[in-house]
Amino acid sequence: MTARRRNCDVLIVGGGPVGSLLACLLARGGLDVVLVDRAERRKSAARSRDTRGYALAAGTVRLLDDVGYWDPLAAHAEAIREIHVSRESGFGSVVMDAANHGLPALGQVVPAVQIDAMLARALPESGVEWLSGTTLETLEAAGAERREVVVASPDGRHRFAARLVVAADGTGSATRVAAGIEVRRHRYMADALVFDVRSTRPHQGRAFERFTPEGPLALLPQPGGLLNVVWVAPPEVCDDRLLMTESERMAELQKRFGWRLGRLRAAGPVARFPLELVRARRLHEQRLVLAGNAAHGVHPVAGQGLNLALRDVAALAGQLLSAADPGAPEVLEAYAQVRRGDIDRVAAVTDFLARGLLATQELAPQLLGSGMLLLDRIDPLRRFWAEQAMGLQPLPRRTLRSLPRARAEVRGAGGPVPDGRREDRG
Template sequence: MTAPTPFDANGNVLIIGGGLVGASLAIALDIAGCRVTLVEAAAPRADAQPSYDERNLALARATVNGLDAIGVWPLVAAQATPIRHIHVSRAGEFGSARLDAARHGVDALGWTLPARELGSALLRRLNTCERLMRLAPASLTGLEKHTDGWRAQIRTEHGEQHIDAALLVGADGTESFVRKQLGIQAETYDYEQTLFVCTVTPERDHAHRAWERFSDDGPIAMLPLTERRCGLVLTVPSESAAEVAALDDAGFIALAQQRFGWQLGRLSRPGKRHPYAIRRVAASSLTAVRAVLVGNAAQTVHPIGAQGFNLGLRDALTLAELVAEAADPGSSTLLERYAARRAPDREGTMAMSHDLVRFACMQQPLLAPLRSLALLAYDRVPPLQQVLARRGMGFRGEPPRAVLERLS
């Protein structure tokens, strides 16, 4: 019988999940000089990654700062479109709120980028990492707790491997296997809504403006893209999802036009549509003994306001910042600091997205004047406008230093 291999974590960080957040964390830790193993379920190709799909991401200014700090943004900046204006309104009501980049002293409030382009840039940047070990395709099949860390059983195409780690990171998405293995509970809220995303071509130039419009049936967003296209994000009640999915292009465009209005003229040329059921999933704890959750494994938020990846990247960069300064990446002190640092941003962002969709989309006529007055206040009262702009740009709580370096 072969003797068991002695446990040897040796400061290693093991990341389970190679999506947008997991890959970003691996790069940031590699820059910090850490020993990192990244386990990716899919082969290392952009077209194989489930998170590198046809969605169009709205990247907050803080997110772009962070991607620039880890050397990813220069690889993809040419494919991005700046958001210089944001318009928020509610169908059939008089109030609206507008944000303007120049008014807040910046060149852009954020940028839009196809998720596939960001995924490709992350993969290219991962290929330049010097200390990183990548296992792909591979999957976590078991965990064994040791005094100084975790021993993970990993299934690869070449057989089973055992990886010892001083810190285990779950970056494996909403249905996180790591979260379940750690025994961390998660609270789930079903919005009973389905999201359809695609590209459309508007008759009028989008002029680098992003639109968010609410209605009884849910929000609809229009994001500026290159070549005068827009990324359409249409929310429908889940009970209507099958009917909407069965529409031909003309029927779908008619629905989008009815929901969005004519601010950009006639919409045409819809791209391939992708439906997503919308749920809010919140882990009861961000940490366990020598383990931490980041990104959608920690919290999956309503896509309203496009906060998901933005929030997850701030998770990753905060964790990398703390690990870079620590002798032991899995110490209880470090994990307590991480949870405390992330709490204001995480809780504030989750509450904002959850409360906003319920308040703005609630079918209650008596709320109409209050909604309009609230939007007008954010549009006209400078301190409220400043708070809205800074939070929209991703600066909330105590952000990681990496996202502040390019703030003007």
């Protein structure tokens, strides 16, 4: 049975980092926001199985700090002071040093589970209505002022009429599919195994990106002497590695990475991620907009995906909070225009790094070597790496910095007048 229709300003499908952060910012700005996510609400970080450590660029940290969400993460973060890019059994090695850029750090590494936990606390605090264990069932055609959506939750179906629907449900976005927005997709013949290790020599804030014949291998520094390993290889190689004992797997890792950090020991479970490049052909249609991985999924080489996605959040929140109607076509087009160049650039460069430096079968060794030299010598590419690491991108800070913190403040803040007040609820 479907409950009566409830009006809201923004309905977000997908409560990953993108959907959750966007929901918090919009609700704090005074909009009536509903967030639905198919996953069950996690009570603690310890119960999550996401083993990733996110490399956050300095620009991303600044954004989180501007909106008051960096402080709770800082205790779980490790600063990246140097990035070492190298190639297994080959010449060419590049070191990017924060000090050379006049900065204390090139970025910060934060475990994904800590970001999830922080946002899980922030959502109710901001006044977001959060439905977990809930999926999109029907996306209706857009009306003049609203778009209706039916979602299925454990306690039945709910119908919402939103002025804007946001698809933030990841690379496989069911919302994007329901809206008929096509994607360009390239499945890299590679998966990533992700897990924590401990090293006998301290990492001292060094991050390592090592190009091996089978794919890039990254070790990211984490607090407590841990490093997060992102180990990319063809799917059949990942199959074999998952069948190995832990000590066999660590011996193989040590062989690939070398001994710069001394002996590496496993320090947690292994998770596997299939890798693909996904680009939506457009970022919006009538009263619907895409953000984060629903709009673009990129290869994890150089740790760009979430940084790129959070720049979507900043731009979209900036547009929506200064608009009279958050679903108006000109508002959504302004967001798309602001984001296109950044998305194109990050997708192109990560794709080049993933295909060019990863696929040795298709590349002569000397070309692979010159790939490294490219990084070392060709200034724009080198600058790209350092700038992306630091997130040197303009962010719409004006609106975001002045957001009230919690629901009680939101009510007294006189922000945009929400249209679908809770009294409308069916």
